[in-house]
Amino acid sequence: MLSRGHNQGLMALIRECTVLLAAAVLAVLIACFSSAQIPKNDAAEVTQSEYEVFSVYIAHYFAGKAAKERTGLAVSQIIITDTTEYDQSEIEEDMPWEEMQKFLRKEVPSLQSATIRNFRQMSLSQANLQERFNLPLPYQLVAGSTLGSIIHDIADWPEYYKQYPGAQGFLTLSRIGFSPDRTQAFFYASNNCGGKCATGSFTVAEKHGTRWVVVKEMIVWVS
Numbered sequence: 001m002l003s004r005g006h007n008q009g010l011m012a013l014i015r016e017c018t019v020l021l022a023a024a025v026l027a028v029l030i031a032c033f034s035s036a037q038i039p040k041n042d043a044a045e046v047t048q049s050e051y052e053v054f055s056v057y058i059a060h061y062f063a064g065k066a067a068k069e070r071t072g073l074a075v076s077q078i079i080i081t082d083t084t085e086y087d088q089s090e091i092e093e094d095m096p097w098e099e100m101q102k103f104l105r106k107e108v109p110s111l112q113s114a115t116i117r118n119f120r121q122m123s124l125s126q127a128n129l130q131e132r133f134n135l136p137l138p139y140q141l142v143a144g145s146t147l148g149s150i151i152h153d154i155a156d157w158p159e160y161y162k163q164y165p166g167a168q169g170f171l172t173l174s175r176i177g178f179s180p181d182r183t184q185a186f187f188y189a190s191n192n193c194g195g196k197c198a199t200g201s202f203t204v205a206e207k208h209g210t211r212w213v214v215v216k217e218m219i220v221w222v223s
Helices: 004-037 048-061 064-071 097-107 113-122 144-150 154-163
Strands: 078-081 139-142 170-173 184-192 199-208 211-222
Touching (some): 048 199, 048 211, 113 184, 139 144
Antiparallel strands (some): 199 211
């Protein structure tokens, strides 16, 4: 039989172990709850399909004769903001999203509702772009903070072009929404180039075999 002193020591040890076990269980529960409440951002990395669509779009509108007609500039390099972006409040300020969808579907009847929904979901997050574009011209990825340090108002554009000669301005891309079968793509892009050549647009592309083809670009603002 254990003495009273031994009993007290044993009880103290049991209480200590119980406290430690409870703390461990609580920590596990908190971790599980947190992971359940905070959805994982599985779409944080830009996919290869997105780079393929972006590359086709940029080559179509910002290289060669098309670039000169669009920007008034002889383009010899492409400047792209290094992070995807879609400022929903600013872009949809003049046209609520419900009306915007009607406009987009009218312009491109083949645009699927599922593709639009996926775009809305994808555009909630930003992602860093990498040098995985396939373009007919040299290109650079430039941080938004770098661009902001150069351009404060319209008078600063000559300095910008001194630092990035032959650029088309700078292009900012959103994430891309895809149809369930991954054969239709939908995204937003803006190109700022100074003066009155800046544009913001939605673009629909479709995959024909192994190739992506631009179906239509719908410009929603011009500056």
